Amino acid sequence: MPIKSNVTDRRPRREKFKKEITLVSGGFVKPDAFPGGKITVYPWDSSIDAWLTDAASKATGPERERLLYDLTAKVCNLNGCPLEEFVLGDVNAVLMVSRSIANQSFIEYLSICPKCSHEEMDKIQVPEELQVVAQKAADYKGFDTITLTDSQDVVDVRPLRIRDELQIAGRTPEQRQRINNHVAHLIAPVVSINNTQPDRIEELLEWFESLSPHDAKQLEDFIEASTPHLSQDVPHKCSECGNLWAHRLVLDQEFFRSGRMGTTGRSLAANL
Secondary structure (H helix, E strand, O other), X not given: OOOXXXXXXXXXXXXXXXXXXXXXXXXXXXXXXXXXXXXXEOOOOHHHHHHHHHHHHHOOOHHHHOHHHHHHHHOEOOOOOOHHHOEHXXXXXXXXXXXXXXXXXXXXXXXXXXXXXXXXXXXXXOOOOOOEEOOOOOOOOOOEEEEOOOOOOEEEEOOXXXXXXXXXXXXXXXXXXXXOHHHHHHHOOEEEEOOEOOOXXXXXXXXXXXXXXXXXXXXXXXXXXXXXXXXOEEEEEOOOOOOEEEEEOEOOHXXXXXXXXXXXXXXXXXXX
16 A cells, blocks of 8 residues: 655655755856856755764775765765865855754754853854855956055965865875964965965965064965855854853864754763
8 A cells, every 4th residue: 555645745855955055155166067156955864974974984094084075075066066176165054054954944053151151052044144254256266365564465365175175184294293284274375475476385384484473464364254154153142141252153073963063162962
């Protein structure tokens, strides 16, 4: 006897509940793959959980470094865009949207008031209620330009791709000792300085380390401000004492386990 169900649309949930969003990067890396700057995101369900658990148990070394990005490719349609060319700042947006679909486009998070330590669960709609930072238009030239105040150097910087992050993560201990991860993320986006390109990475490092403290901070702030991404800082008001602060959403183990978000330095598991 055929089953009786109120579900009349028998298409797979991956197709029925997919969601189209606009990439903050505008999809400039491959416009034909992301027409109108849009990408299709699929729901993160138990099959994705099973894949992630299995992949994490087997991954070692370089495989573990790219696991997050392989996951990204599983929950969206890259439509011919090579995974390594996908803009790094778009990754969290895709993952949060995919996770949120199972909860009517909301993600729950635990907030702890820094003033009175009151804890409460809240939720936010993704991506609609997250602030867009450095949205790129369809005609984006691929880099942004800043003139540093003290040196007057004109510096072009570009948004990092997944391949950049994999290269930084895959460096040898000797390379990491010479250039730590923080500095690597600050010099990797540099395209040119006064319309010239360094011949060697050491030359770029020497230039960066010779900048005044003001210029170095100005460059760091500009890279953050010009990188297309969804802000993970959420304005929050404590229901107990009325304190206002910016709560930072953290994509930690709790997010990957349950779709909820904890708070910096703390797991939500004990509160479930």
